[in-house]
Amino acid sequence: MRAELLAAEALRGPSSAWLGGILCQDLKAPGGSVILGKGHRLERADDVSLDAAEVRPLHLVFLDEGDVHEDEAARRLARAVAGDGVLGGRPVESQVTCRAAQRGLVAVDQAALKRLNSQPDVTVFTLPDGMPVEAGRAVAGVKVTPLGVPESVLNAAEQELAQLPLPLLDVKPFLPLRVDVVVCESLSGARRERFEAALHRKVEWFGGSLVGLSYLPHREAADPVALRRSARGCDLLLVAGVASTDPLDPPWTALIAAGARPVRRGLPVHPGSSYWLAELSGCAAIGVSSCGLFSRRTVLDILLARRFAGGALDAEFLSSLGHGGLLARELSYHFPNYGLGEDEQS
Template identity: 35%
Template sequence: MKFGPLVVDEAEGAIAAHSVRVDGLAIKKGKRLTAEDVMHLRAHGVATVTVARLEPGDVGEDEAALSLAGAIAGPGVRVEAPFTGRSNLFAGEAGVLVALREAIDAINTVDEAVTVATLPAYKPVVAGEMVATVKIIPYAISGEVLQRAEDAARAAGPALSVAPYRLRSVGVVSTRLPGLKESVIDKTLGVLTERLAPSGAGITEEYRTPHEAGALAAELTRLARSGVDLLVVFGASAVADRKDVVPAAIEAAGGRVHHLGMPVDPGNLLLIGELAGKPVIGAPGCARSPKENGFDWVLHRLLAGLAVTRADIMALGVGGLLMEIVSRPQPRAGGAQMEEDGEPAASPAGREQP
């Protein structure tokens, strides 16, 4: 593509690089100049105009943006018509956005003229939500650059897709300790119900049991046999060790604990495991709050049928500091001992979370 000033008499067919306004005449940037435009510019004393001229093998900005967007879009993603060198991509259904960082980075390093921006990977999205945008910076790029960008987009499979929600039935076990009010459990279940709503999932089985490994194992076994897709445990006390009540109960029921702890705060004390082929989440105390926390990050991925591995969790540290709760003493700065989610710590024997 050639770019620069050109005498008006030679500008027919070129693209106006900037808007031109003179004596009531208005030509918008990006317009392909016609013979009539040239005549009007000449009549108003305009001698030169800055333009872009496509060369053989060049692809116009809109065509290039649309083509690249199509190469990026995978299942669950739709592409809209381009404008001014931009093509936007939208979620075709509710689910979790799967964005291959390596592919997006590879596209963006092909040439400075090509840019792709997406929402964060694994963000829950709803149908119609914009998930990415492709923008071609100049008025055209070479076909060779476009081809390299499209090859990078397809190298590892679809660079962008939406994993639809698949799991619909959630079973919950809440453990009890003296001092934990039933109203707290009721409120927790209400918060979880709201969390699940965008995915179309719901709580179909709910049990309450003493905070003891044996009792909890029995309820987990019952849940696993009930046909639910996902098991969630709300412990009356935060998990402090792999030998603590919740992980011990999962193993006693014949399940496995894949990982305890995550580099996301709030949410450090989350546990993830498996029982009878079904995912199990040991919810951190912050999951009782409707505010975003690490529990959300894991829950939605599992609801979409995506695997959440030990390595996946350990890779969440950058960006994992979500917020500080200003209404509490600041535990990261020292001070009074607090439970992980801002509740005052109970006696060492109980460590209850009220």
């Protein structure tokens, strides 16, 4: 690829001086309006536009054999980067915007993204890993920096991406999980109505179904047989109203007696630091305070998004929540909006 400065008088000369050149700047009329945009490859039919342009030197780039124009390079990189849950569009100003093919959870291989962006001229930028998005949401931008790149640069990037076990970028669809909820405290009147409305809204937003909702005093919630039965009929068991700091709390001791495997007590997140997680009969069980189902800014919402997207709620993932675990309002992008207006997202 070579760059040339075309003298102003050459604009009105033979086309051989500029034919095939790629504009490094917008070509403007004397009044300032854009006639041809940056990145446009000049063709013979553009002599009319050049005649109408303001008289000034023109910066052009000519691609060598084996070079790839920035638009085609962006298309190829976008195809190599994206998984099945991501749709690539046509280049706009030589950038391909990748969008979510469905409602789901953004998945980014951050180490691979860093390696890719370490290669010369390659530029890929994404939404944060683990962010819930609606279908059609822009999740990434893909482009190359110069107006053209050598085929070897693209080949190296494509080969590295092809060797990844999973796509660098994907949007994992939410699965239609079955959810059972056991409430270990008394809720009545408007508070109970609000609780159940929030519960249905959250489960249904993910495409799940509520297969059970039981209000049990602590002594009944301490029945291992009942908890085992609930776990066998669902994919996710929520136990609300627990006293997670009490190792003798009846729901916790009953869960362990039912054969549950403890995963973690207490999470490096606020709000939600007192939650616990266990696994019973292949079902993830989460112990939460009942207020965790009212709000949309607790760790429960992050756990729900990951579990509905097919992710494991294992010790390694839970330990990683500390970075960004102070869930202030400014971090609202971490959470599903559940179809609520901004004034309702408390």
